[in-house]
Amino acid sequence: MPSANRKLESYEFYRTVLGSPKYVVAPMVDQSELAWRKLSRRYGADLAYTPMINAKMFASGTKKTFQEINFSILNGEEGSKEDRPLIVQFCGNDPQQILTSAKVLEPYCDAVDINLGCPQDIAKRGKYGAFLQDDWDLIYDIINTLHKNLTIPVTAKFRVFPTVEKTVEYAKMLERAGAQILTCHGRLREQRGHNTGLADWDKIRAVKDAVSVPVFANGNILYHSDIDRCLKATGADAVMSAEGNLYNPTLFAPNRPGLAAYDSGLHLPHADLALEYLQIVKELKTKTLPSAIKGHMFKLMRPGLARELDLRDRLGRIKGDDPVDEYLEVVEEMKKRMDRDMREAEGVPVEGLVTVDPTFGTKILPHWLAQPYWRPLIPSTRT
Structure with missing residues (x-):
């Protein structure tokens, strides 16, 4: 011993x-x-x-x-x-x-x-x-x-x-x-x-x-x-x-039934994950830095923000020492729009919702799901 x-x-x-x-x-x-x-x-x-x-x-x-x-x-x-x-x-x-x-x-x-x-x-x-x-x-x-x-x-x-x-x-x-x-x-x-x-x-x-x-x-x-x-x-x-x-904070979690065509892992709606994170922030006594919250919002919801430019601008304008409620308003609106897009895609085969990036060969998942991001190469480094 x-x-x-x-x-x-x-x-x-x-x-x-x-x-x-x-x-x-x-x-x-x-x-x-x-x-x-x-x-x-x-x-x-x-x-x-x-x-x-x-x-x-x-x-x-x-x-x-x-x-x-x-x-x-x-x-x-x-x-x-x-x-x-x-x-x-x-x-x-x-x-x-x-x-x-x-x-x-x-x-x-x-x-x-x-x-x-x-x-x-x-x-x-x-x-x-x-x-x-x-x-x-x-x-x-x-x-x-x-x-x-x-x-x-x-x-x-x-x-x-x-x-x-x-x-x-x-x-x-x-x-x-x-x-x-x-x-x-x-x-x-x-x-x-x-x-x-x-x-x-x-x-x-x-x-x-x-x-x-x-x-x-x-x-x-x-x-x-x-x-x-x-x-x-x-x-x-x-x-x-x-x-x-x-x-994608669910990166380590295995896939759930119905998502196999996306990947072996778990990809949940990014707005849902953003809401879950913000709820954790609200429940903690320990203060979370506003800069950390903003960084997470932009990364988590990146696929949606690339389309919903007004929400991206609203996120960027949020300031202050206690901005959680303002973030919640934006994320809840994002969830409404992403839920709308999911409903419109109902009946489309899963494989029809996944595309492949021509440069990197990586899968691009539907824009309402949390997914990886890779930085595009700057022109001078392309071959």
């Missing part, structure tokens, strides 16, 4: 504490907040990460400012039994600063993750995320400091290098430093925005074969059917989804 005071590591932690998760909601800035985590768990998510938290600002913040905005412990909701298993993600470049911040949230999560994957310009200016990958000694120090001083495990999410060899060497270094789970995002640091492109599952497979800790695969999960393909191709222990989850 392991000692009650011994920190569980690697697969022992993965199985005993996390429950061998297979479906993981990614850490997303301003988007994997408590309300969204609750919605995602309803539809099959086994594990969720918090949004990325800036360790420098968190360590110097007060409970009424940065700390409470990013992870509120006042209402007993974030990090509660209903919000577990949960991994808190920090970004930063100062080992002691990150440790100080991690110590604050140590009782409210199951592990602390270090963001080594953010490719945005703000991460470059702050020297964190994917821009730490040029300083392996510092990364080792950050992970090892947390590994030695936290009672819970430290994990790491990172992007790949141009070569398999350097990617594998990097992953082995993270494991040596003390990372107990590695999430491999199969894209380069330069792959972002309209240049996102495809994730390299072969590199994820190489990482999985090279390390002895659990590996989560991140990238290229658009449909439920992609999950098994990814697990088979990479050998990973779980798949992590970011944008796929944002555009």
Whole structure:
């Protein structure tokens, strides 16, 4: 029997504490907040990460400012039994600063993750995320400091290098430093925005074969059917989804009878999901940032908003610190219009409602359903 005071590591932690998760909601800035985590768990998510938290600002913040905005412990909701298993993600470049911040949230999560994957310009200016990958000694120090001083495990999410060899060497270094789970995002640091492109599952497979800790695969999960393909191709222990989850929070849920022609997964009316999310927001004591709500509304209802331009404009104009009721009005109107379109399509064979994008070859589902989104290539990158 392991000692009650011994920190569980690697697969022992993965199985005993996390429950061998297979479906993981990614850490997303301003988007994997408590309300969204609750919605995602309803539809099959086994594990969720918090949004990325800036360790420098968190360590110097007060409970009424940065700390409470990013992870509120006042209402007993974030990090509660209903919000577990949960991994808190920090970004930063100062080992002691990150440790100080991690110590604050140590009782409210199951592990602390270090963001080594953010490719945005703000991460470059702050020297964190994917821009730490040029300083392996510092990364080792950050992970090892947390590994030695936290009672819970430290994990790491990172992007790949141009070569398999350097990617594998990097992953082995993270494991040596003390990372107990590695999430491999199969894209380069330069792959972002309209240049996102495809994730390299072969590199994820190489990482999985090279390390002895659990590996989560991140990238290229658009449909439920992609999950098994990814697990088979990479050998990973779980798949992590970011944008796929944002555009369809039922991504991890299996199909229900009658929707087989769409995909093996579950695609529900996006207005219904938007209403469900807003109801969660209203029920929580913990405040959801207005920017997070707006982001979810635009992503969830994207197929409908592309047609209902007046509703898109109304969404864009909503402001204020407590905008939920205004969002509800717009979403309820969207639901009326989408229900109308569904009724008009009654009797049409399901296969007649699904088209294929000529550029990407992906399925385009009826516009009233939640579905994946892929960024069009900018002209200069087309071949």
